[in-house]
Amino acid sequence: MADTFDAIVIGGGVIGASVLFQLTRLGCRNALLIEQGELAGGMTAYSSGVVRTHYSVPINVEVARASFAMFEGFKDLLDGDPDADTGLVRSGYLIVAPPGPSSEAVRASIAVQRSLGVDAHLLDQGQALAKHPWLQLGDIDAIGFEAEAGFADPYLVTTSFARAARRGGATIRTQTEVTGLIRDGQAVIGVQTKDGPIHAKVVLSAVNVWSRVAAGWAGIDIPFHITAHHVFTLAAAAPYTTDLPVLKDLASPSKLYMRASGGHLMVGAGHEGHPASDPDRPDLEADQDTLMEEAMQAAHRLPAFEEGRLVHSWSGLYDTTPDWNPVLGRVPGIDGLQxxxxxxxxxxxxSPMIGRMLAQSMLGLEPDLPINPYRITRFEEGDLLTGVYGTGAVS
Ligand SMILES: Cc1cc2nc3c(=O)[nH]c(=O)nc-3n(C[C@H](O)[C@H](O)[C@H](O)COP(=O)(O)OP(=O)(O)OC[C@H]3O[C@@H](n4cnc5c(N)ncnc54)[C@H](O)[C@@H]3O)c2cc1C
Structure with missing residues (x-):
């Protein structure tokens, strides 16, 4: 006889683990997470871990803000677990823009954040240098800063959520690949795995760059492509310390973001990335010419890195929709699938607030923040979640 659970989550990245934890908190203890590899071994392992609320799309600001509050109160959120940790460094987030449209976008986004109660401000150059003395700001017009931001550790967060979910009664099966969905007419009533069928009232697919495979099981087409994005670290003569805010440089050709990492500078490209096709093969070798070019861009903003040494680099994949914002919740015409x-x-x-909203949606509850803006049908309806930055991860 097939195993039966109240809810199944496919995918053990930070999203799946967050949902599983929230399911147990909402009283759904007979929940199962299935992961083909190990927890946090997918794209969560490649994440730069930057956390901020700087967006121009208001619902993104609200979700990011609620999530930041959950990161800050993580031990309490996880029922007082003394071992729970996020590795959160509350360094703040500083965004700089040259004259022109991106400068206007920074001002507009700060206004959106402030209208929603976020502690975000425009700074003059003196104020910015007081927060980040390493900066060269000669070509910069607008500077935004928010205090409720920094970076955290995606592995710690994922495994903390998973432990808390287990304590709440949930089951986690790693090294178990889902190979299809079990249907009863149009409804999804479980999943097929290499170890046999498992039934459930509701199934969530949270498989990131593998989502086209999952869409194939459901027989739907999804608005989605995958792109490769590289990150690297640089060393300067002096340590780059964690009191320096996360930096986003809209004046750099590659729209770089930068943060401290073990005394080094972590640099990631914020542009549209490089087309990729195979979710199992993130391009682990970043192109050296590109890295050198982007290291020079970083050194333009932070001259202490003009003689910087390249320490390490890696690439990961983004799962990207046409408006660069997530798709969450029910699939029209297919009951039992989210x-x-x-x-x-x-x-x-x-991830913290998205986990809560998805768990509520799976259990037929009203999400604490509206999930409807993230509905899958918004693309065909022409109701995209696009703000003043256009498409991109700062949307
Ligand atoms: C280079 C890089 C830098 C980033 N930097 C940041 C950042 O600074 N800040 C930020 O907020 N976000 C950042 N992100 C994005 C963020 O890391 C991801 O959006 C997030 O980790 C995705 O989590 P996930 O759970 O959806 O996916 P994943 O972590 O990829 O988890 C999906 C899981 O599904 C599993 N799976 C797939 N198919 C199956 C199957 N058939 N059966 C069972 N399991 C299956 C996979 O093994 C995987 O573990 C970055 C991403 C990358 C790549």
């Missing part, structure tokens, strides 16, 4: 994909480069910072 999806979570399209987080591109900003799924980690949204």
């Amino acid at each position: 999806v979570a994909f399209g987080f591109s480069g900003h799924g980690f910072k949204l």
Whole structure:
């Protein structure tokens, strides 16, 4: 006889683990997470871990803000677990823009954040240098800063959520691949795995860059493509310390973001990335010419890195929708199935609140924040979640 659970989550990244934890908190203890590899071994392992609320799309600001509050109160959120940790460094987030449209976008986004109660401000150059003395700001017009931001550790967050879910009664099966969905007419009533069928009242697919495979099981087409994005670290003569805010440089050709990492500078490209096709093969070798070019861009903003040494680099994949925002919740016409994909480069910072909203949706409850803006049908309806930045992970 097939195993039976109240709810199944496919995918053990930060999104799946967050949902599983929230299911148990909402009283759904007979929940199962199935992961083909190990927890946090998918794209969560490649994440730069930046957390911020700087968006121009208001619902993103609200989800990011609620998530940041959950990161800050993580031990309490996880029922007082003394071992729970996020590795959160509350360094703040500083965004700089040259004159022109991106400068206007920074001002507009700060206004949106402030209208929603976020502690975000425009700074003059003196104020910015007081927060980040390493900066060169000669070509910069607008500077935004928010205090409720920084970076955290995606592995710690994922495994903390998973432990808390287990304590709440949930089951986690790793090294177990889902190979299809079990249907009863149009409804999904479980999943097929290599170890046999498992039944459930509701199934969530949270498989990130593998979502096209999952869409194939459901027989639906999804608005989605995958792209490769590289990250690297640089060393300067002096340590780059964690009191320096996360930096987003809209004046750099590659729209770089930068943060401290073990005394080094972590640099990631914030552009549209490089087309990729195989979710199992993130391009682990970043192109050296590109890295050198982007290291020079970083050194333009932070001259202490003009003689910087390249320490390490890696690439990961983004799951990207046409508006670079996630698709969450029910799939019209298929009862019992919910999806979570399209987080591109900003799924980690949204993961705590997204977990809550998805768990509520799976259990037929009203989500604490509206999930409808993230509905899958918004693309065919022409109701995209696009703000003043256009498409991109800062949307
Ligand atoms: C280079 C890089 C930098 C990033 N930087 C940031 C950042 O600074 N801040 C931020 O907020 N976000 C960032 N992101 C984005 C963020 O990390 C992701 O959005 C987030 O980790 C996605 O989590 P997930 O759970 O959806 O996916 P994943 O972690 O990929 O988890 C999906 C899981 O599904 C499993 N799976 C797939 N198919 C099956 C199957 N058939 N059966 C069972 N299991 C299956 C996979 O093994 C995988 O573990 C970055 C991403 C990358 C790649």
